[in-house]
Amino acid sequence: MMEPIVQYKNVHKSFGDTHVLKGINLDINPGEKIAIIGPSGSGKTTIIRLLMTLEEPTDGDIYVAGKNLWKIEKNGKKMPANERHLASVRKDIGMVFQHFNLFPHKTILDNCAMPLIKVKKMKKSEAREMSKQMLDRVGLGDKYDAYPSNLSGGQKQRVAMARALVMRPKIMLFDEVTSALDPELVGEVLEVIRDLAENASMAMVLVTHEMDFALEIADRVLFLDEGIIAESGTADEVINKSDNPRLQNFLKRFRA
């Protein structure tokens, strides 16, 4: 039995009076590819933002490689995690955002190389070499010196993936990475994710509305509904065998 790399234990999240996540229990195994589907506002983004340390849970615990993400123990007492602890856990996690969030003042090569140099303390030449290889892999080998503003949406998102990947995370989070793209640019981004899903050993969590794609690459599909994981299983189990009416209703909209 494999030790899970991520564990959510009864995790809750509220924003003010809005109770968004209502007791999430979830184990992610090393290398596992998970797709999270569900209606808008059901808490999909929030789930992965908690893991990326962009939001703090209001209750419950998240463990990454056995370490409690948000709490540290000091003299036998549990204390809120400090920045140093968060950083030590965060190094295994990468994320790609819906709106790319590239650094507009840096070339795409520097977008990738800067974190390697600053965070991984890599030599400049080495960082640039690694970044070039990664940019080649996502099909941007001819754009090293371009600025983000000169790229198409699909190219930007591929840079964002290269930038996250070159940090060698053990878990990659994708938050609707194609939903801000023109339809004709979606394919090139999915192609990169497919390549990763087939060839990379890291765990991947995809929040997506690309239903067919999710079902094709995911080992496990979660249906999130009003802040709880309402269904969980293989694509076939969740999509074809579940009789959850809310899931059926949700899926109907994608089968027009």
Add this chain to the structure above:
Amino acid sequence: MFETGWNILNYLTQGLGTTLSIFLTATAFSFLMAFIAGLSRLSGNILIRGVTAVYVEVFRGTSLIVQLFWLYYAVPMLFNINLGSNWWVGVIAIALNYGAYMSEVVRTSVLSVDKGQTEASIALNLTRYQRMKEVILPQAFRLMLPEFGNYSIQILKGTALVSLIGLTDILYFGDIYRSTNLSEGPLAYLMVLIMYFIIALPLIWLSKKGEKIARRGVAS
């Protein structure tokens, strides 16, 4: 008349050194204060935030000339602090005053950088300091440029007040000239205006350039 004008201009250049040296030093310190105070107001530490807020509001809420007199006449007597020469008193007053105003430019520019930039830098595991230095400030800086340009012109104009604490700047020599050539008073002050305007020209050009850079600046 043309010749007189030229002569007056020549006479005024005696004050050019003082005006320029005060302007340049005060501008440099204003920028420094602006960054220190602007970033302090964004600090997580409530004490640092509070102290800075008091500084900013006090110096924005009172006039430069009163601050100048305070530093010149009151502070040395009350606290027995010697701020050095008049020149330094002038520089410090201007820097504290404009630093307070410009700290708001720094603060609002930092806040207006897209939140996604901070989130991406957290996801890449940059430290707080690295996020600020590598990601936020370079983008915020572009937004600051036009305002900084405008304030540098205001600082130049503000330096004229130092003639009131006995510094021999351009305005001081203008006053002297007028008091010894009373009939040429209007022309003397016209020349003072022209002289300040000529010094301001490169600053105007710089702030226009800053605006262009700021417009081109951000958005990924």
